[in-house]
Amino acid sequence: MGAKRVWSTTGVVALTGALLLTSAPTASADYVRDQQWVLDAYKMDATWALTQGEGVTVAVVDSGVDGSHPDLTGQVLQGKDFTGGGNAQEDVAGHGTGMASLIAGHGHGAGNNAGMVGLAPKAKILPLRVLQKKNDDFEDDTWAEAVRYAVDNGAKVINLSLGDSVGGTLTSGREAIAYAQARDVVVVAGAGNEGGFTVAEPAALPGVVSVGAVDDEGNLWDKSNTGEGLTLVAPGVEIVYANTNRSDGYGLSSGTSDATAYVSATAALVRAKYPDLTAGQVINRLIKSASFLHHKGLKAPDREYGYGIIRPNKALTMDIPKGPKDGPLGQLSSSTGSKTGGATEGSEDGSTQAKEQDSSSRLPIALIIGGIAAVVVIGGIIFAVLRNRRNGGSGGPGSGGGTPPAGPGYQPQPSTGYQQYPSSAPNQGYPTPQGQSGQTFSPYAQQPPHQGQ
Template identity: 80%
Template sequence: MGAKRVWSTTGVVALTGALLLTSAPTASADYVRDQQWVLDAYKMDATWALTQGEGVTVAVVDSGVDGSHPDLTGQVLQGKDFTGGGNAQEDVAGHGTGMASLIAGHGHGAGNNAGMVGLAPKAKILPLRVLQNKDDNFEDDAWAEAVRYAVDHGAKVINLSLSGGRGSRTLTNGREAIAYAQAHDVVVVAAAGNDGGVSINEPAALPGVVSVGAVDNEGNLWDKSNTGEGLTLVAPGVEIVSANTNRSDGYSLDNGTSDATAYVSAAAALVRAKYPDLTAGQVINRLIKSASFLDHKGLKAPDDEYGYGILRPNKALTMNIPAGPKKNPLGQMSSSSSTSSQSSKGTGSSAKAKKRFSSGSFLVLAGGIAVVVVIGAIAFVVIRSRRNGGNGGSGPGGGSPQHPTYPPAQQPYPNSAPNQGYPTPPGQSPQHPNPYAQQPPHQGQ
């Protein structure tokens, strides 16, 4: 069963918090590059010297991807439309193009020094269109069929920047599709949701799926990011610039767990490119083991708000992390899933059964919903409020997935090192250290 999603500019502006709109002239592409604070925070120049995601295909199950955007030319495969006819490279909504740009954008101009660059600029994007217009219904069978298609057409990572609303559940076909991907060694990454609630939405809450929340450029949890048991990682998801061919200047500004999910998918592509012999479970293990709580003191992984920590692509590639077991540390979907899951995140004997959800599958794009503004008309006002425990209402569902049996529980991480010469991200005062400094965490090993 599908349900219609409400998508309005008013709702988006309310979602993003303080955002000043001015009558400034249209921004230049170089200005667009300058606003990508994530690239500096993650020291991506050093990371790209190791790999840029060559040879890895990332499936973007979304609203389509416009491969004609100058920052995505040559990166987007033909893909397939699952909405009943159309072109997978047509993106009326603009969301899928934005997610693709965060994963595999390569920029444009002389030396590709202008425009959007994703974390894995040499990965390929397989666009799988499950939404045409912003008011279309979402159907489980559409995105489930797209997931199966991705597996059968060589995707090694599947990005699901969509989420079930509060109380929704993934129907059998969706569960079977996730199980199919896991059985075929594919990393599945999904958004935790933008309800500000205390449970992770499905499909992110399903066993074995990397569930992703959002943080800002100081490493603080975004106040609309869903939290709860079973959250895997958090990644940048506040004041994120992305490609959008529906805007006159070709770009938009987003907040949401969608963007954070795209960054985790890109990091998974980098790991798969550098370590092609690792299984999907071992790739997830590296992402988990290399994450850090940075300057958040007193947390123990897995934490309900930060999971195993903030994504760190460079450390996922460079830390000395044993490959570990081949199985997925987050559990495994049963291929015979029916109305309730027979497995949960984690495989310990104390694992609890998933909570049952109310009927109906209400899928929404989990943020990264374009705040449709001209980049030059934006005064970046960064949301800096820290999470107030339990903020936001709890939906009737979300599941209660257990934690991985490996890696071992990590100890609280040390404070982040001072800013080591990285450019100060937009909206961040110079006196604040860069919270994404790439020092090794204490792994308790």
């Protein structure tokens, strides 16, 4: 099945002349490094003193990854092409290379002080090419095969900065996700870039870390999809990324794709620091260390911010119990030894549904008529109550305000166990990027309220 891609919305914009923050950067050795506001916001030098993602492989299921980019040399494994093109390190669209640079870019030049640096600069990238051109369909069968390959070839995190924003995931895709989850792999996917109220699939599937995008002030990007099932949000607005298809080697983009890559990189850092944790327990650390920052009054999970904005350093340093092996998001059921998925799932989609429809069609006529009558009566009561409130209430129309009621099955969780955002650790280890620090308001460095308050 073809699907609409969850891609960054401005991926073709050149970096040259772009200004990401409201204040001009201070002069430094490299303009590209100056524009990476995420590194400054997270004070990544302190985190890199703990780990840089050593020993962890992140699979990038995308348009390929060009390992010849100077900021990615030595980080990109051979990978595999699933499009018939033959080369996973050929990236015509440029998207996969960009996502890889946000995850494991290491910079270049003297002391690697120039170019792109990802959040996990020593993680390895396994490029799995499922698209060639930007307008190619994102086929379930193709990316599902790539996901299985990633699992079988040592990936501990799978980055899906692609997704289906127009329909559901087919059995092949669901089975591939279940396969990865059953074999201890963290799967991260973008929520979508339509500004809609439904999280795209496969991000919306059980156990998948679904990611929305926020800007440099920690506010939700207006095109980021929201809704039940959103797990986390991460920086995704005006993000610099590597792109060998451009003359200057870099581009500028906004989208949940970029945010997804940052969450995948954070997962890689946690897996490197805590190799004994299961995939579910890694996800638990990502969720428990996230924060709503300056957004007050939100309850986790929130339909716009999920469990909060990722905080890489806190994901590594906070005292968080391991929790259940399956983690807080649960998992998809596999067809192996299960009554769901695979051929059984197909049977449920066919004969079982047919039986249910046949059964419903035989309901007694009296019961149907009685049900309609009940609806009419209840509707009349509701109408009377609402009219009475309008006439007798003190607030007038719209005085209720507040947050609209959540959808079916949406149960905000209590804030117990979510901790205050401590002050950032002192700079140490990896060289501090120069540029935007201190010149623009950054809530990432602020003391936020308790997540559930």
